Amino acid sequence: VPVVAVVGRPNVGKSTLVNRIIGRRQAVVEDTPGVTRDRVPYDAQWNGRQFTVVDTGGWEPDARDRAKAIAMQAEIAVQTADVVLFVVDAMVGSTDVDEAAVRMLRRSNKPVILVANKADNNAIEMEAVSLWTLGLGEPQVVSALHGRGSGDLLDLILAAMPEPAPPIDDDAPRGPRRVALVGRPNVGKSSLLNKLAKEERAVVDSVAGTTVDPVDSLVGIGGETWQLVDTAGLRKRVSHASGTEYYASLRTAGAIEAAEVAAVLLDASEPISEQDQRILTMVVEAGRALVIAFNKWDLVDDDRRYQLEKEIDRELKRIPWAIRVNISAKTGRAVDKLAPALRKALASWEARVPTGQLNQWLTALVQETPHPVRGGRAPRVLFATQAGTRPPRFVLFTTGLLDPGYQRFVERKLREEFGFEGSPISVTVKPRK
Ligand code: GDP
Numbered sequence: 001v002p003v004v005a006v007v008g009r010p011n012v013g014k015s016t017l018v019n020r021i022i023g024r025r026q027a028v029v030e031d032t033p034g035v036t037r038d039r040v041p042y043d044a045q046w047n048g049r050q051f052t053v054v055d056t057g058g059w060e061p062d063a064r065d066r067a068k069a070i071a072m073q074a075e076i077a078v079q080t081a082d083v084v085l086f087v088v089d090a091m092v093g094s095t096d097v098d099e100a101a102v103r104m105l106r107r108s109n110k111p112v113i114l115v116a117n118k119a120d121n122n123a124i125e126m127e128a129v130s131l132w133t134l135g136l137g138e139p140q141v142v143s144a145l146h147g148r149g150s151g152d153l154l155d156l157i158l159a160a161m162p163e164p165a166p167p168i169d170d171d172a173p174r175g176p177r178r179v180a181l182v183g184r185p186n187v188g189k190s191s192l193l194n195k196l197a198k199e200e201r202a203v204v205d206s207v208a209g210t211t212v213d214p215v216d217s218l219v220g221i222g223g224e225t226w227q228l229v230d231t232a233g234l235r236k237r238v239s240h241a242s243g244t245e246y247y248a249s250l251r252t253a254g255a256i257e258a259a260e261v262a263a264v265l266l267d268a269s270e271p272i273s274e275q276d277q278r279i280l281t282m283v284v285e286a287g288r289a290l291v292i293a294f295n296k297w298d299l300v301d302d303d304r305r306y307q308l309e310k311e312i313d314r315e316l317k318r319i320p321w322a323i324r325v326n327i328s329a330k331t332g333r334a335v336d337k338l339a340p341a342l343r344k345a346l347a348s349w350e351a352r353v354p355t356g357q358l359n360q361w362l363t364a365l366v367q368e369t370p371h372p373v374r375g376g377r378a379p380r381v382l383f384a385t386q387a388g389t390r391p392p393r394f395v396l397f398t399t400g401l402l403d404p405g406y407q408r409f410v411e412r413k414l415r416e417e418f419g420f421e422g423s424p425i426s427v428t429v430k431p432r433k
Pocket of ligand 1: 183184185186187188189190191192295296297298299327328329330331
């Protein structure tokens with residue numbers, strides 16, 4: 001939730017303004033200059049957006065150095081806030097104390113809104129123009145007591161806030177899971193689609209309550225309905241003829257984007273090609289769950305299978321976490337392994353590690369293998385959180401940037417501990433000052 005801090009000299013009307021913003025009359029009214037108040041956060045909302053207002057009123061009433069006290073107060077506000085309201089008294093105008101605080105606020109690079117309070121009438125409003133000289137832009141003229149200008153001010157506050165994080169991250173997915181069945185021409189995509197449709201005798205045309213793109217197919221696989229994204233080209237068998245490789249590649253990228261999990265078909269009877277690798281990269285970069293199906297496994301001689309698996313390990317060593325199945329669309333071999341593989345990959349994609357468990361593991365790891373010392377110092381890893389899912393995203397809070405090698409080490413250990421088979425994961429480092 002974004003934090004809005006209210007900063008200003010004593011008696012400019014900060015409490016009244018906070019009351020006006022949160023829409024109730026309560027708390028202390030600032031009649032006495034320098035009344036000590038705690039930095040109490042209040043819940044507020046405007047136009048459906050929630051935020052927290054912090055009244056930073058408190059400091060020693062008889063502080064010797066007022067300017068310093070204000071500057072400190074501003075400093076605290078700046079550290080914690082997403083938006084700062086700097087309140088001045090429109091009837092008094094700016095003072096040297098205000099100017100000291102402004103210098104501090106401007107260095108902070110946080111969005112600051114200059115509020116000229118106590119503008120109870122038009123005459124005072126005119127006077128407020130002089131506050132432009134503070135260098136914080138246009139003064140927002142309000143009367144916290146009477147409510148004048150408070151709606152406009154709230155609009156400005158919302159506009160200055162950081163974008164809300166996209167919701168739905170953990171929403172239970174509705175309708176069939178979306179799968180991209182992709183692979184270069186001739187690997188057997190249409191054959192697999194036909195096989196699935198025939199075996200299951202369950203090609204569905206619609207699912208109640210969902211709209212399915214006409215280019216998609218709904219197919220029953222493993223007792224569950226799946227939405228195979230952009231299979232129109234496959235069904236009509238025009239995919240090879242309908243355009244250049246460039247066009248096909250765009251189409252593949254689009255299907256991957258639209259899907260939650262990609263089933264990438266590779267031809268087991270041929271070496272893994274550059275084009276195959278490019279498709280795999282698309283999936284990883286799009287952050288989708290990944291199952292690799294080696295098709296035409298019926299063409300692989302029994303005595304070559306072990307060696308082939310080894311070759312594949314080598315070729316795919318950058319994505320050892322991908323789930324692999326060996327199938328034959330022609331004979332139907334192991335086609336029933338596909339649905340469980342897709343389900344497992346999706347479960348990893350949506351997995352969430354509880355913060356306590358994550359940090360217990362992390363503490364032990366960095367104790368056992370601390371960051372190597374460089375130039376007499378080593379950044380410390382403080383703690384971690386999982387910032388999101390689909391795919392799992394982790395943030396490491398540290399005292400400095402990590403060596404790329406050490407970061408990869410932490411990532412590898414994270415997988416060893418928690419799995420995530422079939423899903424990419426991401427780890428970002430946030431150094432704290
Ligand atoms: P697409 O371009 O990926 O849709 O590939 P198709 O489904 O059109 O298949 C290309 C060729 O591979 C066709 O001749 C299929 O009969 C053949 N094929 C597909 N799957 C298999 C398989 O599992 N084993 C064998 N031996 N041939 C297959």
